[in-house]
Amino acid sequence: MKLLVICQYYYPEPFRISDICEALVERGHDVTVLTGLPNYPEGNVLDAYRGGKNRKEVINGVNVIRSFEIGRGNRKATLLLNYFSFALSASYKTLLMKEKYDAVFVNQLSPVMMGIPAMVYKKKHNKKMLLYCLDLWPASLTAGGIQKDSRIYKLFSHLSTWIYRSADQIAVSSTMFQSYLNDTIGVNSSAIVHLPQYAEALFTEKVEVDKGKQFHFVFAGNIGEMQSVDTLIKAADLLRNDASIQFHIVGDGSKLEECKALSKNLGLENILFHGRKPLNEMPNYYSLADAMLITLKDDAELSSTLPGKVQSYMAAGKPIIGAINGETSEVIEAAACGYCCEAENVSALANLIVQFCQNSEKEQMATNSYDYYCKNYSKERFLAVLEETLIKMEV
Structure with a gap:
């Protein structure tokens, strides 16, 4: 298959998605990753990726395309800018993409908005989208101190519901995610697959x-x-x-x-x-x-x-x-x-x-x-x- 993978984080950031993509290449698939600029967890974009450098790379057989994003920093305001800057810039890149992929795979950690670029590509090219849910939104916001009756929680509730319902299939890393997506978000249980993580x-x-x-x-x-x-x-x-x-x-x-x-x-x-x-x-x-x-x-x-x-x-x-x-x-x-x-x-x-x-x-x-x-x-x-x-x- 020819796969477009979307995840805000990728090597040299310490996330398992890098190993997953390389394993898919080893199994004969053509994999392109649309990701951001490495800045996790320190919060500052690495020097090697500043000023437009290394926007396209091939890492262990995986084609890597990097979109602009603002570094996470160490404040909630900059973190929010980080989340939305990637969602917007990556969506723009997918809108301009001419290459045809067989399917889109979203490795969804926080924020859930990283699913938006995949939705843009899905709609433009009439392709299906698999979203791998590793962090539940908006539920995870409460752990960060955001109250359920707040405007920001309600905003992200509508946004999360829109993104999750746009996926053709959702894979979940935890069995408890299944009931939340089904009961709270309204995702049909037939569209949910249990896919617990592995270790390198x-x-x-x-x-x-x-x-x-x-x-x-x-x-x-x-x-x-x-x-x-x-x-x-x-x-x-x-x-x-x-x-x-x-x-x-x-x-x-x-x-x-x-x-x-x-x-x-x-x-x-x-x-x-x-x-x-x-x-x-x-x-x-x-x-x-x-x-x-x-x-x-x-x-x-x-x-x-x-x-x-x-x-x-x-x-x-x-x-x-x-x-x-x-x-x-x-x-x-x-x-x-x-x-x-x-x-x-x-x-x-x-x-x-x-x-x-x-x-x-x-x-x-x-x-x-x-x-x-x-x-x-x-x-x-x-x-x-x-x-x-x-x-x-x-x-």
């Missing part, structure tokens, strides 16, 4: 690491408003007198400096911030971990999300300890691969970490984690379902 192969790599005599707990990924990493830091504060426990935070994001400041103000010595690391270095940190950590804000809609790091943690064969509600909590329980407490419950998270250190079944949890991944989240299964869905849409 490198996460299965094992690296020899000197752990000493401590237990190491690792959080890896974006450090933003939704991730509630401060819950982890406050739990570390409760465990500050236990010299056998060491915390590691690997990643970057809008709340990193705030989290560092909190740790410093508390005078913590049991938590290390490693910053953002290249993907190929992540097996070092995963191998260090006795267990991986996951936290999320206490928000009803946000809890329906299954963060992609869950699959990465499981692919690495690591137990998971979480302060998180909803789908992730259910997956950890079903896999019997760790412990979970309510989102933002600091004392409960600290207690679970102590409980894990005292548990003699750590190796079994690790085995359960990897086995559950292989059965439910393998890359081969993901690509088979994605490819089958796209082929059915070819017109």
Whole structure:
């Protein structure tokens, strides 16, 4: 197939869509990606892409076209400008596109507006559109402090409904997304496909690491408003007198400096911030971990999300300890691969970490984690379902 993929984020930004597109090329498809200018998560466009540079690239067989966008910055106003600048500029590019593609695939994270350029191409060329929903809109706005009765929420509610209903098929990464799209948005259940994420192969790599005599707990990924990493830091504060426990935070994001400041103000010595690391270095940190950590804000809609790091943690064969509600909590329980407490419950998270250190079944949890991944989240299964869905849409 000849595919047009639309996603605001792409390599060198740390998103799985790059691996998905390269895998589709390996399976014989001709893939073109329409994306933005790399600026995630730091918020500033990389120098290599400023001033009109590198607007067209070929990366590992994938044709990459970059549209203008304003960097995310570190304020809500600039983030909103970032969202709309890509939607508008990419829509203009699709309007001018003469090349014919068999189908359009939208990898929809936040914002949902990245689906608009696909709708423009779909309407102009009479092609079908598959939208892969990884963040629910407008539901995810509530976690950012926007009230449901506000004008901005109502605006995005109408916008989201318009975009979701315009898709011919919607793939969802979480089972809880299905009921939301069906009941709240009004998407027919027959148009929804369950497509949980997978993890890149490198996460299965094992690296020899000197752990000493401590237990190491690792959080890896974006450090933003939704991730509630401060819950982890406050739990570390409760465990500050236990010299056998060491915390590691690997990643970057809008709340990193705030989290560092909190740790410093508390005078913590049991938590290390490693910053953002290249993907190929992540097996070092995963191998260090006795267990991986996951936290999320206490928000009803946000809890329906299954963060992609869950699959990465499981692919690495690591137990998971979480302060998180909803789908992730259910997956950890079903896999019997760790412990979970309510989102933002600091004392409960600290207690679970102590409980894990005292548990003699750590190796079994690790085995359960990897086995559950292989059965439910393998890359081969993901690509088979994605490819089958796209082929059915070819017109």
